[in-house]
Amino acid sequence: MSARQASTVPVGLADDLNALDRLISVGWAVASRTAGTVAWSAAFEQTIADLQATLSDDQVPAPVWYPPIMPLADAERAGYAESFLNLLGSVHALPHQVAADLGLRSAAGGGIDAFAPTGVVLIPAMCYHVYPQLADQTITEAARFDLSGYCYRNERTNELGRLRAYRVRERVLIATADAALAWRDEQLSRARRLLRDLGLQVRTENAADPFFGPGQRLMRSAQLEQKLKFELVSRLYDSDPGTALASANYHKDHFGLAFDIAIEGAGTAHSACLGFGLERIVLALIHEHGDDRRNWPQIPATATSRRGQI
Amino acid sequence: MSARQASTVPVGLADDLNALDRLISVGWAVASRTAGTVAWSAAFEQTIADLQATLSDDQVPAPVWYPPIMPLADAERAGYAESFLNLLGSVHALPHQVAADLGLRSAAGGGIDAFAPTGVVLIPAMCYHVYPQLADQTITEAARFDLSGYCYRNERTNELGRLRAYRVRERVLIATADAALAWRDEQLSRARRLLRDLGLQVRTENAADPFFGPGQRLMRSAQLEQKLKFELVSRLYDSDPGTALASANYHKDHFGLAFDIAIEGAGTAHSACLGFGLERIVLALIHEHGDDRRNWPQIPATATSRRGQI
Numbered sequence: 001m002s003a004r005q006a007s008t009v010p011v012g013l014a015d016d017l018n019a020l021d022r023l024i025s026v027g028w029a030v031a032s033r034t035a036g037t038v039a040w041s042a043a044f045e046q047t048i049a050d051l052q053a054t055l056s057d058d059q060v061p062a063p064v065w066y067p068p069i070m071p072l073a074d075a076e077r078a079g080y081a082e083s084f085l086n087l088l089g090s091v092h093a094l095p096h097q098v099a100a101d102l103g104l105r106s107a108a109g110g111g112i113d114a115f116a117p118t119g120v121v122l123i124p125a126m127c128y129h130v131y132p133q134l135a136d137q138t139i140t141e142a143a144r145f146d147l148s149g150y151c152y153r154n155e156r157t158n159e160l161g162r163l164r165a166y167r168v169r170e171r172v173l174i175a176t177a178d179a180a181l182a183w184r185d186e187q188l189s190r191a192r193r194l195l196r197d198l199g200l201q202v203r204t205e206n207a208a209d210p211f212f213g214p215g216q217r218l219m220r221s222a223q224l225e226q227k228l229k230f231e232l233v234s235r236l237y238d239s240d241p242g243t244a245l246a247s248a249n250y251h252k253d254h255f256g257l258a259f260d261i262a263i264e265g266a267g268t269a270h271s272a273c274l275g276f277g278l279e280r281i282v283l284a285l286i287h288e289h290g291d292d293r294r295n296w297p298q299i300p301a302t303a304t305s306r307r308g309q310i
Numbered sequence: 311m312s313a314r315q316a317s318t319v320p321v322g323l324a325d326d327l328n329a330l331d332r333l334i335s336v337g338w339a340v341a342s343r344t345a346g347t348v349a350w351s352a353a354f355e356q357t358i359a360d361l362q363a364t365l366s367d368d369q370v371p372a373p374v375w376y377p378p379i380m381p382l383a384d385a386e387r388a389g390y391a392e393s394f395l396n397l398l399g400s401v402h403a404l405p406h407q408v409a410a411d412l413g414l415r416s417a418a419g420g421g422i423d424a425f426a427p428t429g430v431v432l433i434p435a436m437c438y439h440v441y442p443q444l445a446d447q448t449i450t451e452a453a454r455f456d457l458s459g460y461c462y463r464n465e466r467t468n469e470l471g472r473l474r475a476y477r478v479r480e481r482v483l484i485a486t487a488d489a490a491l492a493w494r495d496e497q498l499s500r501a502r503r504l505l506r507d508l509g510l511q512v513r514t515e516n517a518a519d520p521f522f523g524p525g526q527r528l529m530r531s532a533q534l535e536q537k538l539k540f541e542l543v544s545r546l547y548d549s550d551p552g553t554a555l556a557s558a559n560y561h562k563d564h565f566g567l568a569f570d571i572a573i574e575g576a577g578t579a580h581s582a583c584l585g586f587g588l589e590r591i592v593l594a595l596i597h598e599h600g601d602d603r604r605n606w607p608q609i610p611a612t613a614t615s616r617r618g619q620i
Contacts, residue, residue, distance in 0.1 A: 033384060034380050065349065067474075090401070093398060152379070
């Protein structure tokens with residue numbers, strides 16, 4: 001059943017479909033009925049858990065796990081709703097008052113057309129959980145975060161390497177400009193070493209967020225010129241031109257300004273983040289090393305992660 | 311910061327708020343800015359992972375992990391959208407064609423008001439992933455499933471024991487009437503034993519789905535009379551009158567009819583499920599045994615789970 005079912009899910013490219021079919025046939029995945037999503041087997045999830053453990057940083061306890069939703073107001077303040085409105089998923093529901101006033105049966109007549117925004121959106125980027133926690137504050141020292149959860153992007157296509165619902169592990173630093181930039185570079189190096197230790201052939205690319213549309217060429221080229229974003233890129237399937245497994249970003253004072261975060265004696269806070277695409281890394285490992293984990297390099301757990309891995 | 315931040319999140323009852331504040335202050339949780347949700351610390355997540363391992367059934371490999379969204383059409387066919395429309399969360403987004411036609415900048419002017427249903431909803435119940443996989447088929451033997459993921463219910467209140475976004479581990483059997491009922495009873499006994507082995511004081515209650523509104527008294531009383539639903543109930547905080555940690559349900563032929571699933575030689579398939587509320591069980595364990603896991607009974611992993619735990 002499983003392999004045949006995959007064909008009911010529209011997938012972007014023929015190669016993706018073959019790759020997904022193959023993953024299903026050998027037991028890494030189960031066909032999902034939701035376009036742009038995959039259900040993962042216990043074996044795949046074990047690898048995700050091992051990755052979470054190896055990604056734990058000795059400086060910060062292993063990740064805080066956030067639910068898949070967050071306030072729209074926080075996404076708006078971060079500037080996401082303005083820049084990437086086309087990728088945002090909003091949770092709409094029947095207004096409680098409508099349900100109460102009309103009684104459930106009558107309201108059901110209107111169905112989903114009567115739904116209204118709840119003020120909650122699916123998480124577009126993990127680090128958006130962080131800045132609101134420090135909003136309108138002056139901090140006295142750098143703040144570090146290590147978090148994980150599901151992200152959602154309302155992608156137009158359904159590529160295996162660009163799922164709509166996927167998990168991210170992310171570290172964030174809020175600090176002075178110098179500290180944030182230095183941390184971004186150090187984290188990028190460490191991430192590259194970690195992925196190469198797992199036997200992955202990654203190349204480093206100076207990147208721009210792929211979502212910038214035709215009206216945002218300036219933002220795109222500015223991001224490239226200023227070397228704000230670097231991606232560690234590898235292949236998820238044979239004909240894959242390259243998919244980012246991790247992304248290291250220096251945001252300058254973008255979020256510090258948006259959330260009014262200052263550092264004592266240093267003005268507006270700067271920030272940087274390092275994000276790992278967990279499903280993408282596992283897919284790259286499978287592509288590189290095959291289906292038998294006994295043939296893979298070990299995925300080692302750090303001391304921190306052994307205390308608190310997920 | 312953390313303990314104080316909790317007060318910005320509206321919570322249903324004063325006792326819940328105290329309980330959540332306490333969980334945050336001792337490191338089990340981190341204040342979330344989304345009403346009705348909690349962000350969990352690495353220590354809490356480790357306990358969730360251990361629970362997943364102990365809940366693995368030797369008969370079926372450990373859970374398939376589904377993304378937090380599913381097709382609206384499947385929820386409609388299951389009857390959820392009709393019965394519990396008030397609890398359903400729909401993913402609305404900017405229609406791709408609108409974004410393409412108007413250009414992103416113009417469309418952004420309309421903001422979230424221009425969003426329309428995407429055909430995808432947040433998962434209201436894990437087992438809804440299962441029936442569509444067998445829809446319009448005749449199966450020759452009983453089908454078992456073991457799955458996990460995030461559920462969402464658009465709750466009106468924000469109680470600690472009734473979160474909007476929470477994780478469920480669920481086993482499902484699709485089989486003949488006799489087999490489904492016998493399995494439900496056996497699973498209920500096993501679940502009760504397992505929770506008691508973890509040192510939890512659980513009582514078994516004949517229950518009805520709590521969502522039936524005033525217009526649905528008949529459904530509610532029929533469910534109670536026919537003993538279709540049993541809950542294993544315990545306390546999550548001192549004044550908690552009782553919260554269901556697990557629920558064992560016999561659906562009769564409800565889903566077999568809705569999804570046109572037949573069993574060879576036995577007509578329409580019947581089904582049953584056993585669901586565990588993962589956060590609730592951890593909260594009950596903390597309430598019963600305190601904050602130091604060294605004082606808890608061991609949470610043992612099964613042979614199956616050691617091969618494929620998440």
